């Protein structure tokens with residue numbers, strides 16, 4: 001949820017007032033060596049990183065990516081212009097490959113089976129097009145494991161282009177996504193997934209939104225003309241590399257949204273990306289929190305721990321190239337007692353940065369003034385950050401990095417990926433946990449506890465539906481437009497009555 005960016009900067013005003021300037025910004029710990037990069041290298045026995053495949057790597061991503069996507073071992077089902085993709089999914093079984101030929105498909109496809117390969121067939125430059133006409137909500141939803149979605153052009157949907165709902169081992173590649181109303185590619189609550197070679201533009205929130213996931217690789221995508229380019233949120237062990245992220249409002253965002261069921265963002269590597277000219281005026285739905293995201297931010301880390309930023313080319317972002325901040329400086333965030341609010345152990349290694357910070361927002365200007373910083377600034381830190389470091393600190397103009405030591409390591413290259421050597425097992429969900437799983441896997445993509453995301457906060461829904469889970473379940477199946485300043489909620493009719501009711505009961509009991 002890109003919305004947070006907004007918030008960040010109201011807190012800066014405080015600093016500008018002259019607060020703590022001496023102790024906070026006057027320091028210089030650059031002589032202190034911080035971090036030895038051990039989280040990126042394996043012990044001799046290969047034991048390090050047992051849960052994240054980082055041990056003793058080398059070679060190419062492709063060598064490690066065999067654990068994601070469908071097996072393709074079953075039958076082939078063909079779908080041609082005028083036929084239904086959903087009908088093909090209904091007749092498919094695990095291992096099958098659904099080949100969709102060029103044509104225009106106006107439908108929502110829901111894949112609730114495992115090991116399905118949904119492949120567009122591109123012939124002479126003609127693609128299969130999924131067309132939402134600004135009437136349909138989502139293009140492709142999957143809850144199965146080991147799903148491949150590739151070679152589609154997906155456009156003009158009101159909700160998401162591809163949304164994962166607790167599916168593991170996903171592979172989403174080589175799709176074109178244009179003009180969707182919520183998110184573009186949005187795996188939620190998935191483990192072990194690769195998102196590569198997609199091109200996304202004109203997305204009203206985040207183009208690629210990795211939410212509450214583990215072991216994710218996002219590479220070689222182009223994202224532009226969207227409000228947020230790539231977001232890694234409440235996720236662990238992610239690599240974002242070799243993407244071209246340009247002309248968004250904000251480029252790459254790594255953070256914790258408070259009030260979501262999974263509380264941490266840890267170990268994100270952001271490397272070798274082009275993060276350029278992310279100055280597009282905000283065009284999020286009017287009145288929504290994302291509408292306040294200030295344009296001109298290259299990379300933002302808010303409360304994410306162990307984020308390493310390496311080898312990126314970051315230029316032309318008018319607000320700042322990199323902003324590191326915390327929840328306290330985010331004025332309209334309610335702190336989550338279970339989420340640690342600082343950005344700790346951030347490592348800024350060598351990046352190529354130039355021409356950032358030409359027109360910072362007033363709050364950054366004020367911070368510069370208060371710290372007697374002149375000239376344009378590439379990197380801004382606001383708030384307390386423990387154990388963070390920057391390599392060769394003198395190479396960039398910065399403000400607020402007095403607490404950062406000098407990094408004791410120079411690269412993450414030995415960690416090729418965090419994709420798993422073997423597919424992650426399917427999520428087994430006990431009946432008693434059905435409501436929790438449905439809420440985590442689906443509803444939490446748009447509803448946080450006390451913060452406005454795409455939909456209203458859970459607290460508001462609790463107040464409206466106190467003793468009435470049936471009412472929530474009914475609304476989720478057939479939502480009607482209620483609020484002028486929110487988008488419509490996409491219907492969740494594909495979920496059984498039982499699951500909707502379980503999710504509703506879980507929602508009513510949430511406390512943070």
Ligand code: HEC
Pocket residue numbers: 159182438439442443444445446447454455456461464465472473475476480481482483484486487488489490492500503504507
């Ligand atoms: C893609 C985003 C999205 C997802 C996923 C989503 N919602 Fe919503 N929800 C919204 C939006 C947007 C609104 C506000 C709609 C409006 O006011 O017109 C909303 C509103 C609601 C409301 C308020 C209804 C009222 O009377 O004011 C309830 C209840 C609700 N959602 C329940 C759920 C449940 C339960 C789930 C999961 C099964 C869910 N939502 C999944 C976006 C979403």
